[in-house]
Amino acid sequence: MSTPNIRLNELRTRIVKLNSEIDVQLEVLKKLQSDRSLVLREMNAVLDPFARLPLEISSEIFVHCVDKPAANPGALQVPLLLLNICHSWTNLALSTTNLWTTIDVTFPCSRGLKRLLPIWFQRARNRKLSVCLSNGKFHGDLDVLDVVWNHGQQLKYLELRQAPDDELNAPEPIDIWGGRTPLPLSSLTTLVIGGMVKGQLVSLPIIRLLRLAPNLLECFIDATRVPLFFTDPDLMHLTLRRLVVGKPGKRLLSLPFLEALSLPMIEVDDHALIEFFKRSSPPLRELVLGNAPAFDTLKECLHLVPDLQTFEIWWQIGSAEATLFFKALIDSPTLLLNLKTLIIHLYNAPAGESVSESFWTTFCAGVRTRAAQHSTCIRIFRKRNLNASSTPPSDALSAFKELAQLAGVRIGEVVTDLQIQ
Known part of the structure; x- marks a missing residue:
């Protein structure tokens, strides 16, 4: 070589x-x-003091970082933001299942959310889920609906929120299931429906949702501006405890285990209200009436719910119905016998109508009697802007000040110079 x-x-x-x-x-x-x-x-x-904390406390801190779920969450929002800080925070966030149990899905959805949603629920593992479906144009995102309803057995909180849209005002059925056969929502305890105009509300399958949720405890329906056609008297729901709606329909369904009913700032159909209480005989503990029915109706309803503990009502100053109610507090010791909290909202009498002194005398006497005899906590609220006809006379003002000194009586915004909260 x-x-x-x-x-x-x-x-x-x-x-x-x-x-x-x-x-x-x-x-x-x-x-x-x-x-x-x-x-x-x-x-x-x-x-790092954070790293020295027990994992349970660190996880709880992470959970408290979620103030309100962001619509279609991104990399700059919790909990995804926590994945981009450091290796230990990433591991902690992925192991904190409660971080991934709540999500707000706004339609139409981005491609990123469609890819993320299955991973999101996977990180929640077997925890109960809280889901808000917003904007209601479900038909374009059937794959997203598939992911949500595939986890329907885990749903404990479901919110359906629709932005008003003239295109959807016609009472055509809103298909929240994307054409699939809905399965029972056995874990659902809270149902919230809001932001819908008349046509959308009518077309939403509310009764079907109630039938699918046999363990529902609370139902909130934002329908203050439109009638609510809530008309299936054959449906008896055995677990619903709290129902908050706008205007009630002709006949409410039977709710024999209802504990709280709130009908704020709406007109109440007297006959429908009595019929509902008679049919359901609920063990009601809390009742809120925005516009008071006729006194005879109210008295009959109150006698049908003897276990009532909290009663909140709006009265027009000087009205005959209000006078009869306060007089009943004096003359009928068995009325609202178990009441612990009475909240009275007073609003102005019509301009030009005078309010008799007897109204204020009866009002103060009724409140005093109830506070003294039954140890009821009484809260009284009144608009600050008083018209001339609704201004209490001097002796009533003195009575208010005396009432304010009674244990259990709280008077706020009654008159401009008396502010006790």
């Missing part, structure tokens, strides 16, 4: 050996860098 060839082989052998040594040194360097990262992480853990 010639000398040049020998020299070439030697150089090649030398290169192979050097490459081998470089590989060894790279492995050593890689090991040293890894060791350094571990040491730095351990040092940071010593210096």
